[in-house]
Amino acid sequence: MxxxxxxxxxxxxxxxxxxxxxxxxxxxxxxxxxxxxxxxxxxxxxxxxxxxxxxxxxxxxxxxxxxxxxxxxxxxxxxxxxxxxxxxxxxxxxxxIENERNAFTYQESQNKIRLHGYVNNMITHYSRLLFIRIDLKYAQETSHLVSLEDFYCHMNKLRELIGKTKGCFEHLQGNAWALEQGGISGGLHCHLLLMYDGSKRQNDWHIAKEVGEKWKAITGGLGEYYSYHDPKRKQKYKQYGKLGIGMIHRDNPQEVENAVASALYLTKPNKNEQQLKLWLPNMRTFGHGVYRTSKRRGLPPISK
Structure with missing residues (x-):
């Protein structure tokens, strides 16, 4: 073999x-x-x-x-x-090994609490948000060319672009990401959540495609992506009352509940098999944006 x-x-x-x-x-x-x-x-x-x-x-x-x-x-x-x-x-x-597994489960539960609070704050603040969910990964036939250091570099470039809120990230108001490694394939990937101002951006399918293509460019063509915004897929979730992506209205409790559930997929404590098996020192595997910033309108001034 x-x-x-x-x-x-x-x-x-x-x-x-x-x-x-x-x-x-x-x-x-x-x-x-x-x-x-x-x-x-x-x-x-x-x-x-x-x-x-x-x-x-x-x-x-x-x-x-x-x-x-x-x-x-x-x-x-x-x-x-x-x-x-x-x-x-x-x-x-x-x-x-068991102690490490327990520590991972605990950390994921803490991440879940943090993310839940962050997403709730975002939804409460904006009358409508456009939720984008996309998985960023590497093509199976070329994944052997990607090292952990490569993945780390690609993610840093992506986060830099997200922070600039230009191009496909224009009018982005919030984000969250989780780095994982496939249990069977061992493939490195990122679960990404993006929340746009719903009064400025509407076409979630198009935005998801733009973000995915940006990832492919960052990785020099080694990357690929999975978008959850295919109309047929969305319609299926909508039929069962589970659609939690696309336009989410603050005054629609079902949409809000579904959006929170979709976001919290990034931090499932029982996904032990998806944890990274190797990492760089001080490498973060989860993060989200900051809700309380001086640029976010409608919030009380941040005391110094």
């Missing part, structure tokens, strides 16, 4: 998932041995001491090193004995 397509985030995600499967006892011994022989060398080849890894990945590294010692990664063959010793070693890290 060829693993040449595995880049830094993908191989780390595979290693993370392997450890979780072993601890959950849902993978056969032979499959573990096969994956060790496929993923150990690429993982060691991509290892970067400047990055922070999930506890499952740390457990993988520590356990494999305890077994193979100073042997060069390209010379390691995972036979029955080495694989069994590796599995036995992993149990030592079970508590660390």
């Amino acid at each position: 060829s693993y040449s397509h595995l880049n830094q985030p993908l191989v780390v995600a595979n290693v993370h998932n392997l450890v979780m499967d072993i601890l959950a006892n849902i993978i056969s011994f032979n499959e573990i041995m096969d994956k060790l022989n496929g993923w150990y060398y690429p993982f060691m080849n991509h290892l970067n001491s400047d990055l922070i890894y999930s506890q499952a990945v740390v457990a993988f590294f520590s356990s494999t090193q305890a077994v193979v010692g100073d042997t060069y990664p390209e010379n390691v063959i995972w036979d029955h004995d080495k694989t069994q010793r590796f599995i036995n070693m992993l149990s030592c890290y079970r508590n660390d």
Whole structure:
């Protein structure tokens, strides 16, 4: 089996998932041995001491090193004995992995509270807001060309453009974003929420397309996007009374409820499998705009 397509985030995600499967006892011994022989060398080849890894990945590294010692990664063959010793070693890290999972769930619950308050303030302040929901990611066939550092750089460029509120971000009044990594594919992606002044902007499908095309430009053509604003998709949600994107009116309780629910998808505490498996020091994985600013009309002056 060829693993040449595995880049830094993908191989780390595979290693993370392997450890979780072993601890959950849902993978056969032979499959573990096969994956060790496929993923150990690429993982060691991509290892970067400047990055922070999930506890499952740390457990993988520590356990494999305890077994193979100073042997060069390209010379390691995972036979029955080495694989069994590796599995036995992993149990030592079970508590660390569980503690990290609990910490992630708690942090997501705090993010949810913050986002809920922010979105409610925005809806209360404006008579109508145009809600845009879009997922920014990378094309599957070229995702192996994207490193975590690339993703971080692309997101910084995007946030800079959002802050300037020009072009496709003109009349933008609020935003929120969450960085995640696919549980199976390991793909890095961003869930993005944009809230525009509904008296200035109306065409949500067109704006979502503009933002998506801007992301593709930022990534040099490596990026792609998923828009929730396809008319057929919106109509389906509308039929069930669940449409929470597009024009949201403050005096329509159902629209407001749906919009809040759509926004809070960015912070679901039970999405453990979507958490990043590696990150840069001080790298934020969630954020939203500031409600109380001197530029927002109708608010009392901010005391100094």
